[in-house]
Amino acid sequence: MRFIKIITCLLIPGIVIYFLDTGIGTLPPLGKLMDPVHGFMANAESNKTLQSSSIHLNDASIKGNVIMDERLVPHIFADDERSLYYLQGYVTARYRLWQMDIQTRAAAGRLSELFGPKFIDYDKEQRRKGMIYGAEQALYTIKSNPKLEACIQAYTDGVNAFMEIDASTQECGLHYADYPIEFKLLNYQPEAWTPLKTALLLKYMASTLTGFDDDIEMSNLKKLLSETDFNALYPDYTEGIDPIIPSEKKYDFKNASSYTNVTATTPVYFKKVLDIFEEQHAKNQVGSNNWALSGSKTKSGYPLLCNDPHLQLNLPSLWYEIQLHMGDMNCYGVSLPGAPAIVIGFNDYIAWGVTNAQVDVRDWYTITFKDENKSEYQYGNEWKKTTKRVETIQVRGAKTVVDTVIYTHYGPVVYENVPATREQPLKDKVAREGMAMRWLALEKSEEVNTFYLLNRAKNYDEYRDAISYFSCPAQNFIFASQSGDIAITQQGKFPLKSKEQGKFVLNGANPADDYQGYIPFEQNPTIKNPSRGFCASANQHPTDSTYPYYYTSFDFEYYRNRVINSALTNMSGATIKDMQQLQQNNFNLSASEVLPLMLEQLGDPCRTNEKACEKLTALKQWNFENNVADLAPTYYQIWWDTLYNLMWDEMNDSTIAYVKPNLYFSIKAMHTFPGNHPLFDNKITTEKNETLSDLVLQSFNAMIAITDSLALADKNVLQWYQHKHTNIMHISQIPAFSKLMVKNGGYRNIVNATSETHGPSWRMIVELSSPVNAKGIYPGGQSGNPGSKYYDNFVEDWAAGNYYTLLHFPNLETAKKSALFTLTFN
Amino acid sequence: MKSILIIISGIILCFILQSYLPIWWLFVVCTFVIGYLAKLSSGWKTFFAAWIIVFITWIALYIAKDVANESIMSNKMANLFSMKSNYWLFGIVSAVMGILGGLTAVAGYYLSKKNTA
Numbered sequence: 052m053r054f055i056k057i058i059t060c061l062l063i064p065g066i067v068i069y070f071l072d073t074g075i076g077t078l079p080p081l082g083k084l085m086d087p088v089h090g091f092m093a094n095a096e097s098n099k100t101l102q103s104s105s106i107h108l109n110d111a112s113i114k115g116n117v118i119m120d121e122r123l124v125p126h127i128f129a130d131d132e133r134s135l136y137y138l139q140g141y142v143t144a145r146y147r148l149w150q151m152d153i154q155t156r157a158a159a160g161r162l163s164e165l166f167g168p169k170f171i172d173y174d175k176e177q178r179r180k181g182m183i184y185g186a187e188q189a190l191y192t193i194k195s196n197p198k199l200e201a202c203i204q205a206y207t208d209g210v211n212a213f214m215e216i217d218a219s220t221q222e223c224g225l226h227y228a229d230y231p232i233e234f235k236l237l238n239y240q241p242e243a244w245t246p247l248k249t250a251l252l253l254k255y256m257a258s259t260l261t262g263f264d265d266d267i268e269m270s271n272l273k274k275l276l277s278e279t280d281f282n283a284l285y286p287d288y289t290e291g292i293d294p295i296i297p298s299e300k301k302y303d304f305k306n307a308s309s310y311t312n313v314t315a316t317t318p319v320y321f322k323k324v325l326d327i328f329e330e331q332h333a334k335n336q337v338g339s340n341n342w343a344l345s346g347s348k349t350k351s352g353y354p355l356l357c358n359d360p361h362l363q364l365n366l367p368s369l370w371y372e373i374q375l376h377m378g379d380m381n382c383y384g385v386s387l388p389g390a391p392a393i394v395i396g397f398n399d400y401i402a403w404g405v406t407n408a409q410v411d412v413r414d415w416y417t418i419t420f421k422d423e424n425k426s427e428y429q430y431g432n433e434w435k436k437t438t439k440r441v442e443t444i445q446v447r448g449a450k451t452v453v454d455t456v457i458y459t460h461y462g463p464v465v466y467e468n469v470p471a472t473r474e475q476p477l478k479d480k481v482a483r484e485g486m487a488m489r490w491l492a493l494e495k496s497e498e499v500n501t502f503y504l505l506n507r508a509k510n511y512d513e514y515r516d517a518i519s520y521f522s523c524p525a526q527n528f529i530f531a532s533q534s535g536d537i538a539i540t541q542q543g544k545f546p547l548k549s550k551e552q553g554k555f556v557l558n559g560a561n562p563a564d565d566y567q568g569y570i571p572f573e574q575n576p577t578i579k580n581p582s583r584g585f586c587a588s589a590n591q592h593p594t595d596s597t598y599p600y601y602y603t604s605f606d607f608e609y610y611r612n613r614v615i616n617s618a619l620t621n622m623s624g625a626t627i628k629d630m631q632q633l634q635q636n637n638f639n640l641s642a643s644e645v646l647p648l649m650l651e652q653l654g655d656p657c658r659t660n661e662k663a664c665e666k667l668t669a670l671k672q673w674n675f676e677n678n679v680a681d682l683a684p685t686y687y688q689i690w691w692d693t694l695y696n697l698m699w700d701e702m703n704d705s706t707i708a709y710v711k712p713n714l715y716f717s718i719k720a721m722h723t724f725p726g727n728h729p730l731f732d733n734k735i736t737t738e739k740n741e742t743l744s745d746l747v748l749q750s751f752n753a754m755i756a757i758t759d760s761l762a763l764a765d766k767n768v769l770q771w772y773q774h775k776h777t778n779i780m781h782i783s784q785i786p787a788f789s790k791l792m793v794k795n796g797g798y799r800n801i802v803n804a805t806s807e808t809h810g811p812s813w814r815m816i817v818e819l820s821s822p823v824n825a826k827g828i829y830p831g832g833q834s835g836n837p838g839s840k841y842y843d844n845f846v847e848d849w850a851a852g853n854y855y856t857l858l859h860f861p862n863l864e865t866a867k868k869s870a871l872f873t874l875t876f877n
Numbered sequence: 878m879k880s881i882l883i884i885i886s887g888i889i890l891c892f893i894l895q896s897y898l899p900i901w902w903l904f905v906v907c908t909f910v911i912g913y914l915a916k917l918s919s920g921w922k923t924f925f926a927a928w929i930i931v932f933i934t935w936i937a938l939y940i941a942k943d944v945a946n947e948s949i950m951s952n953k954m955a956n957l958f959s960m961k962s963n964y965w966l967f968g969i970v971s972a973v974m975g976i977l978g979g980l981t982a983v984a985g986y987y988l989s990k991k992n993t994a
Contacts, residue, residue: 053987060984064977068902085970086901087938091954097945228899232950787956838950
């Protein structure tokens with residue numbers, strides 16, 4: 052009897068401990084996690100982590116000091132390049148290790164390894180898009196540049212030194228207690244960093260910024276709409292555009308016209324062929340603003356440069372603030388955790404920033420294989436050979452998935468056995484057809500070199516040289532120097548295209564549809580010291596229509612640029628304060644251009660109920676500012692969204708790939724199309740032909756009903772920021788680690804572009820005085836650890852529109868005076 | 878009096894082991910030995926003494942770290958596990974661990990009885 056009691060009393064805890072130690076299903080090992088010393092509480096940072104220390108590395112050649120300031124920004128002082136980038140890697144890993152790990156795994160399509168079969172499709176998508184292939188191409192170029200290779204290797208070694216990676220086994224030497232909390236929760240181990248991971252991270256950015264196109268959708272629309280409607284709703288160019296390069300610029304390129312040749316591509320009709328992946332329609336969320344004022348327009352007489360890239364807002368933040376000091380290079384700005392150097396910033400001489408070019412650099416080619424082996428495909432009169440790349444996707448808790456991706460000279464055949472590339476596919480033909488993707492992100496390039504050189508650049512010429520290495524994702528590089536120059540260049544590698552080439556799906560069998568070369572670097576849109584005294588970009592058209600080369604976009608922007616340009620044109624004696632106000636500008640230009648029309652079409656305001664009348668009055672009195680606590684922006688947005696969906700209900704057929712007209716051309720159509728245009732008619736109702744004013748009334752009534760029901764429990768939910776509900780989510784989407792409903796105004800297509808998920812991910816203002824005077828802030832914190840007070844400590848200030856003074860120390864001695872603590876490497 | 882002494886010395890022992898060794902379940906070995914050596918008057922008494930030892934050890938370790946961290950981490954974890962507050966999280970986990978410790982202590986207690994019998 053006693054024996055049984057003893058066994059029972061040991062067995063029950065034994066079994067429980069076993070499961071708590073190993074984890075059940077997707078649950079992490081809770082026992083280990085809950086350990087009050089080595090589990091999650093080991094990530095509960097105390098002030099002890101803020102003490103100075105001296106770190107002895109295995110690599111004795113690494114020497115330097117990292118001064119951490121009050122906001123936990125590292126200021127790295129080193130005497131040689133290897134030490135500098137080594138320490139950048141080390142300190143970034145110390146604060147952002149999990150983020151670096153998960154972002155590069157996501158880029159490489161390796162999430163099934165961690166999260167099991169539900170991520171197989173995602174991983175396949177990444178592999179088929181050629182993410183690893185593209186990173187390998189980038190690495191290939193990097194290796195041909197010894198300086199760059201050394202820089203990336205130093206960074207890699209620094210990251211691995213922090214992880215105590217064993218040189219022979221490549222195992223991580225960190226103890227469980229030292230792991231970032233996410234490794235504990237998701238139950239996996241950190242792995243060694245490699246130069247390929249850095250390349251993957253940059254491809255991840257390229258994908259975020261250029262991984263879009265509407266070629267299939269446009270091909271369908273061209274077929275489905277009348278020519279007049281198509282040209283009115285999806286033009287490449289239109290009147291009233293305020294381009295990046297002002298019209299004073301003349302394009303007198305010799306031979307420019309001889310580059311282009313006309314091909315005739317007949318658009319084919321595509322059903323929704325996206326058998327592998329659904330395109331992420333986040334494209335009208337990414338964007339950015341940047342501008343530079345020459346000294347003639349500023350109060351101080353020094354140039355001012357501003358930049359705010361609008362990207363997905365996450366915790367840990369995409370950006371990591373840092374100062375890099377070595378010899379006469381003294382650079383400050385934001386870096387990407389996982390890549391050496393500073394991406395957006397300034398040094399003692401110049402400042403620079405970027406916005407996305409939005410020019411389409413991804414095209415689709417239909418491929419006809421010779422037979423089902425798919426080892427040859429048609430190209431003119433010949434058969435070209437394919438290469439095959441085997442992608443192995445490991446899956447947690449399931450069998451490994453192997454996917455063979457076929458590569459043509461265009462790029463990977465993303466879609467194979469396309470079920471319906473023609474309206475009536477011939478059955479035997481299907482197995483011989485595919486769609487290859489030509490994407491500039493997959494070509495050899497060395498973007499890191501641009502940042503490496505910009506960090507060191509001292510003047511305009513060095514800026515131009517630095518950016519010449521940048522091919523994808525094409526960016527509008529804004530520039531200002533202490534010597535008084537300002538400039539902007541749309542830099543990237545752009546294919547030479549005939550008119551409308553690449554707007555629709557191309558025929559891979561026709562050599563005339565192939566790329567014929569690239570626009571030479573000097574002929575990319577650029578301007579230095581324009582007479583208007585400022586350069587600016589906000590993802591709009593780069594040039595006016597006199598630019599001799601054809602380009603199209605997956606999504607140009609039509610509103611922010613006009614607000615910024617008009618503000619800057621009218622500005623004189625500008626100060627940093629003025630720049631802050633412009634970055635925070637909440638003016639909703641699109642609403643100001645459509646709401647009066649909507650109100651006019653609505654007619655008699657009070658024919659419905661009293662509450663409707665109240666809301667209508669609010670809309671009529673609205674100053675078009677999307678301010679935090681206002682109600683009118685909420686009424687407007689719900690009304691507009693409903694109206695927009697009613698207008699383009701023809702395109703709701705989920706079996707066909709469409710893209711609805713963008714905001715600008717939708718509003719334009721409302722102004723220019725007759726009210727009884729067939730596209731305005733509601734497809735669901737057959738008995739009546741709706742006109743625009745019918746839709747306006749319907750959507751208005753819907754808005755009243757929606758807002759009434761939303762406000763039933765709490766009237767405050769109609770305040771703009773509550774309705775918009777900006778969430779800064781933890782990368783793994785854990786709400787407990789996120790900042791929910793951040794109190795900020797603005798919206799898409801507004802200068803302060805804070806939407807539900809995206810927004811100004813880094814606001815920077817640099818005055819090119821001597822010494823440089825700079826302000827900046829991003830919605831996050833320097834530490835990636837949710838258990839640190841530095842995890843999200845900038846968010847409130849960011850939302851309130853505050854800025855921090857960026858401490859650009861001239862030397863180590865000065866930096867030491869402002870140190871919170873110091874890490875000494877010797 | 879004896880039980881209080883046992884509890885105090887048990888807490889000290891568990892506290893030291895748990896702090897320095899990265900094996901979260903080491904306390905059950907500790908309570909097993911205590912149950913064996915303490916020779917308390919009943920199985921229930923042994924269970925409760927061990928429960929108190931483990932509960933207090935874990936709570937103390939949690940709170941020591943939590944105060945220095947101003948509850949930043951624990952509040953997020955409590956939220957993640959849908960608990961009302963960090964103290965609920967500490968309490969529930971420590972109580973469950975206490976039960977595990979209590980059971981092994983009882984095993985130790987019966988083992989000691991067998992030996993004396």
